[in-house]
Amino acid sequence: MAIDTLLVANRGEVALRVLRTARRLGLRTVAVYSDADREAPHVAAADRAVRIGPAAAAESYLSIDAMLRAAHREGAGAVHPGYGFLAESAAFAQACESAGLVFVGPTPAVIELMGRKDQARQVAAEVGAAVVPAVQVDGEGAALADRVRDEVGFPALVKAVAGGGGKGMRVVAGPDELQAALASAGREALAAFGDASLFVERYLPICRHLEVQIVGDGTGRVLHLFDRDCSVQRRHQKVVEEGPASVNSELARAKALDASLRIAAHVCYRSLGTVEFLAVGDEVFFLEMNTRIQVEHAVTEAVTGLDLVELQLRLAGGEKLWLTQDEVTAEGHAIEARIYAEDPEHGFLPQAGRATLVRWPSSVRVDSALETGQEVGAWYDPMVGKLIAHGTSREAARLRLVDALDNTAIFGLTTNLGFLRRLVSSERFARAEIGTSWLDEHATEFGTADWRIPIAAAALYLVEHARQRSGPDPFGPDGWRLGGPSAPTRLALIAGGERKELVIHRGSDDEAGSVVIEGTGGVVEVRGARVEGGQLIAEFDGALERFPVVAVPGAVLVAHRGTSYRFELGEAEARRSASEDDLVVAPLPGTLVAVSVTPGDSVRPGDVLGVLESMKMEYPLKAHLVARVERVGFGVGSRVERGDVLFELAAEGE
Secondary structure (H helix, E strand, O other), X not given: OOOOEEEEOOOHHHHHHHHHHHHHOOOEEEEEEEHHHOOOHHHHHOOEEEEEEOOOHHHOOOOHHHHHHHHHHHOOOEEEOOOOOOOOOHHHXXXXXXXXXXXXXXXXHHHHHHHOHHHHHHHHHHOOOOEOOEEEOOOOOHHHHXXXXXXXXXXXXXXXXXXXXXXXXXXXXXXXXXXXXXXXXXXXXXXXXXXXXXXXXXXXXXXXXXXXXXXXXXXXXXXXXXXXXXEXXXXXXXXXXXXXXXXXXXXXXXXXXXXXXXXXXXXXXXXXXXXXXXXXXXXXXXXXXXXXXXXXXXXXXXXXXXXXXXXXXXXXXXXOOOOOHHHOOOOOEEEEEEEEOEEHHHOOEEOOEEOOEEEOOOOOEEEEOOOOOOEEOOOOOOEEEEEEEEEOOHHHHHHHHHHHHHOOEEEOOOOOHHHHHHHHOOHHHHOOOOOOOHHHHHHHHHOOOOXXXXXXXHHHHHHHHHHHOOOOOOOOOXXXXXXXXXXOEEEEEEEOOEEEEEEEEEOOHHHOOEEEEEOOOOEEEEEEEXXXXXXXXXXXXOEEEEEEEEEEOOEEEEEEOOEEEEEEEOOOOOOOOHHHHHEEEOOOOEEEEEEOOOXXXXXXXXXXXXXXXXXXXXXEEEOOOOEEEEEEOOOOOOEEOOOOEEEEEEEOOO
């Protein structure tokens, strides 16, 4: 391999993933970091690390000049872009080549051609692949709406020409929604990819999202590494991926594989890439091509046994494909779940905070850069990790993933772990009855956690912790100690702002280890409880359960089936001030990119007051009552923190 020193032009789990293979291949490695990532795990994992700028991505991870300076400073001969940021930037690839650096990916010309969805559609059509009807956005007003109605039809999908990851996409039900969707998608695309170009295509609400992993050596020789199903997505952002795809039509699979090879060969593709399709019955329609490694590449690695980053590095080093199509085999099934710092019970808003405790499972592959004590800010994408389960069948992989989610705990940071656990354990997912709109239509079915068992575990932990300690109990002067074999223990915990009076009865000598807990919304029976290594271990309904538990001042934290719970101790209940009804506050840190009202305006519930951009996504800020706007707290472009008052309203009668 001609490469000896590799700079990884990315951050987080993808940087760690690339560094892992580079280290195994004996390469010297260089990491880059912004001011927000100085203490990040990927910085410590590399041989060398270079600061590239402040926290804002535009001044660090999206700065081509900063990346080139870092590479030359450390003597790197090659640059791996990972995914996101500059991974699909033809300008970056060209700058690397012009500077004498090997860009680990396709040629700049192919990135420019296939990285733009409009041009990629033309290539697909040239080789005979079916495409969804679409029109280019080359103007505004009634003329565009008429073209969309006549050539595409409604509902339609506004899409960014550049990039991916669900950014810059909006579903439009009718012509009245088109202009607002274009403005919002354009802003988001510009922030994420530096390109606000858009087009509008027909929206297919009932379909499967298939993608084919391809690899080529730049000579026209290409192979497929089988397919994946990415239909489980929320707001066009993938949440769960699996491979091989669980399609109902083998003809659709065959068409996707064939079209992918023809497209890749047509452009003499070099490196890894992903060709994506929408499948409806036996038909497949070309969607786009990602000229980079994907978040979900681990699914393909699990079933093929290939290291896709190694493939990239060896091809970038000048090697030709050494595999034949017959030598690429797939064994079993793999499912990947993406873990995001977001709140499923409040509109999936991205979350920021410090992870006070992180425990990953050992039974599956874990790709993550999140560690205990790490701060997650609002500067970058909210994905903090992924779990990849592999089994002999889809059901075996699914059950293994459920178990892995049960054994994952993240305290101090709100995540979608519990939501994922409920999703992959649902009957619909088990039967693979999924489609691209399935999760958006059924998200509420997976969004509510059941605190009955966790609060019982929290209460039992407090009691067992007190029994096993010597000396005074840390939680109060009475220590909630058991007075005798059958004396009940009473305590109060606050769950979701509500006070819960719990009574714990220990069994008789004949029922040693038996505990009955009342006040949880029912009666919970437990046997054999003990505290060991930061866990409460006990039998609930005859099954052995392990609950990661942490006691903090005034509260106890419990993880159960992916969800982390915080139960407060004491008498006070959380109450919301009535005056807060008149305030619209920032739900998370970000930048105010639009303000739609001025003081004196009248608003109704659902009216958009402004738009907050955070973690590469836009969030409309809406009025929740009939009111008059009293004050606008910040102007467009202002950087705001979570809890800042953005709009002050005065309630008015209907």
